[in-house]
Amino acid sequence: ILLQYYNSSLERDGLSRKIVRFGAVASISGGLKANYSITAPKVMYYSARGPDPEDSSLDDADIMKPNLVAPGNLIWAAWSSLGTDSVEFQGESFAMMSGTSMAAPHIAGLAALIKQKFPHFSPAAIASALSTTASLYDKSGGPIMAQRAYANPDVNQSPATPFDMGSGFVNATAALDPGLILDSTYEDYMSFLCGINGSGPVVLNYTGQNCWVYNSTIGSADLNLPSITISRLQQSKTVERTVTNIAGNETYKVGWSAPYGVSVKVTPTRFFIGTGEKQILTIMFNATMNNSVASFGRIGLFGDQGHKINIPLSVILKFS
DSSP states (O other), X not given: OEEEEEEEEEEETTEEEEEEEEEEEEEOOSSOOOOXXXXXXXXXXXXXXXXXXXXXXXXXXXXXXXXXXXXOTTOOEEEOTTOOSOGGGTTOSOEEEOSHHHHHHHHHHHHHHHHHHOTTOOHHHHHHHHHHTOBOBOTTSSBOEEEOOSXXXXXXXXXXXXXXXXXXXXXXXXXTOOSEEOOOOHHHHHHHHHTSTTOHHHHHXXXXXXXXXXXXXXXXXXXXXXXXXXXXXXXXXXXXXXXXXXXXXXXXXXXXXXXXXXXXXXXXXXXXXXXXXXXXXXXXXXXXXXXXXXXXXXXXXXXXXXXXXXXXXXXXXXXX
């Protein structure tokens, strides 16, 4: 930074007076410049991937992670000199960092905007609005890519899957007008948590509630999330999702692409839904082969008023 001081003089009543003004003109040289030719968005090599099993047997892995992606790389934020997590900055009084921690404030800010527009939205409804409206394409209209290696990351890359990017890249404008939401209540989450084998003491510790209060539990694949993940498909499985219309009256058509090694059928394939009404979607999965490689698909709901709902599908193990 270059600082330039200046002075000036003036004449009054025949006397010359010199006035020194201690101002400054600053210019910044060096640093990074914007490069608009880079493909974006893109999932960086250091971003965490799914699935998210508790152990190697894929127990409780029927919930898709990550949920979605947001700007993080080269989004600079200040690092505290009291920080202890980055040893390369130890002893410095100031530094800047970027990464997944910078993506989180983007999502938090968008969640606040959604809550401002829809004060009655639950956390699950906000998450649904963000997820179902996320984009699957980069700025040039191609598929979002995911880097696969630390070395030469832009050479070692391939199209991102739901286990790389979740529902996709967050779309701030679309998230404020989702059309349909998939909502879940506190009781739904408690029924899910209490359905996990051996979870009772953990649930009691964090919530102060006993699981015996919840006589019926639900499996993780049956939680009303804006995604469907099945870690073990034993021949066939049927799940349901309930959508709620928070926009005007609309007619939706339903389409889907099935994961490899799986046949999928969604009913209904067309429905009318009024403002505030709910519609249950029944999704039937059938394994068509034995396969241990994760495969992916999508369900799309297309409204005649312009709303588009995206629900990613993930199936890991298939036993036909």
